[in-house]
Amino acid sequence: MSKRKHKQNDDTSVKTENKPETAAVSSPDTPAEVPLPPPKPAKPYFAGIDILKIIAAFFVVGIHTFLYDGFYYTPIQSGDTWFIIPIAMRWLYYCCVPIFMTVTGYLMVNKKLSASYYKGLIRIIVIYAFIGIFCLRVDKEVFGTDLSLWNLAKYFLQFEAADYGWYVRFYVSLFVLIPFLNLAINGLENKKQAVIMVCTIACISVFAKSYFWGFTKDDQIRPFPDYLSDIWPFAYYFFGAYIRKYPPQNKLKAKLMAFGVFAASWAFITLSSYLHTISSTNADNSFHFTSWHFNFYGSYPIYLMTISIFVILYDIKSSNKVVKFILSNISNATYALYLVSYLFDRKSYGDFNAKYPDVNGQWSMDRWHHVYQQHWYVFLNALLWGLVITVGYRLLAWLLSLAVKKLTAPKPAVEIPAETPPPATKE
Secondary structure, eight states: OHHHHHHHHHHHHHHHHHSOGGGOOSSTTSOOOOOOOOOOOOOOEEHHHHHHHHHHHHHHHHHHHHHHSSGGGSOOOTTOGGGHHHHHHHHHHTTHHHHHHHHHHHHHTTOOOOTTGGGHHHHHHHHHHHHHHHHHHHHHHHHOOOOOHHHHHHHHHTTOSSTTTHHHHHHHHHHHHHHHHHHHHHTOSSHHHHHHHHHHHHIIIIIHHHOOBSSOGGGOBOOSOOTTGGGHHHHHHHHHHHHHHSOOSSHHHHHHHHHHHHHHHHHHHHHHHHHHHHSGGGGGGTTOSOOSSOOSTTOHHHHHHHHHHHHHHTTOEEOOHHHHHHHHHHHHTHHHHHHHHHHHHHHHHHHHHHHSOOBTTBOOHHHHHHHHHHHHHHHHHHHHHHHHHHHHHHHHHHHHHHHHHHHHSOOOOOOOOOOOOOOOOOO
8 A cells, every 4th residue: 555655646746847837727717828929030141142232333433543543544654563452452442343243143032023012113213313413403503514405304314413324224224124134034944944044144244245365355256146245234133143043052162162252263363464564465455444245244254353352342241230220221312322432533533633634644643642532531531421311212202102191091980979869748
């Protein structure tokens, strides 16, 4: 009898120990405590895409330093090897627009044809028009631009109100095609077909125009027909879309390969353009900077550099809320930053070039040593005003949507009080 009781006590103690504490019940009247679910891990913020957009905006400002500081108008002779460094930076900055195109493909690959999709054009047009007003005012002050009513209509409708508005015109054309481009890549059956599509578009648009056999300018052979070279933006768009659908499995290997391709392409385009510039065939151009085949965004060294930069950076993640707040806001302001940078380019480079004048008619090394200051000056000022304009647009859009909701909200029905019966009269 004592053994049986002892065994029963042991079983009870084991059962009690196995029960979780939160499920214990003190009395029938006390509700059981339900164990709390574990907290959900915070979703990582994909900071890489925002970083790429910010880098592209920084590169845009950088490529304009070469446009305004006189680099393109100074002769480069054999032996001026120090020019290799600014030439290399020029080509690095030249990846600006291609990076934006690749990011667009990554972000927009799942967009479908709908009325709400085209509402995205409103932000593009409104910000362009607002900045265009100030750009035209500067053009009138600096160049005496005629701002008659007809010319104003021409400038705004042709996206020429802002001097860098060519990109807006270009992007609007791409924007309206994106739902149909997405049908092309999303309608493919597998990854193999997607690879063939990306390579085909790159070959007929990027490599066709800029790929040559031979090193003598007059005797070179172009093995691909280049009738479709103007669709080079599609090559960047489809690559970004491809990476979104089929990200690399071995990320480390992909990044190492991308870095190797980037370094080789950067070195090749830098050295080849330097040799083209100092070549005797460039004498008619006064030995100014030149490149026989690569001086457009769709050239294959730029394409290889761009997709390499994208693969290296696109998947950077962060769980820091402060980092997310800063990067996402700067990223959203890059469009306005790009357009408004013209105002600071036009206003500041005259003083900068006067401060570091040419030496014997040549682009001075002293100017090159200080051009980074000018680069950062324009970028930070354009960033500040880009943030102000972007936040202002958001606030205006929010106020308008609020006003529309109030105007279109159904009015509550007016309650009609029930008629009171007349007082009863005594007979």
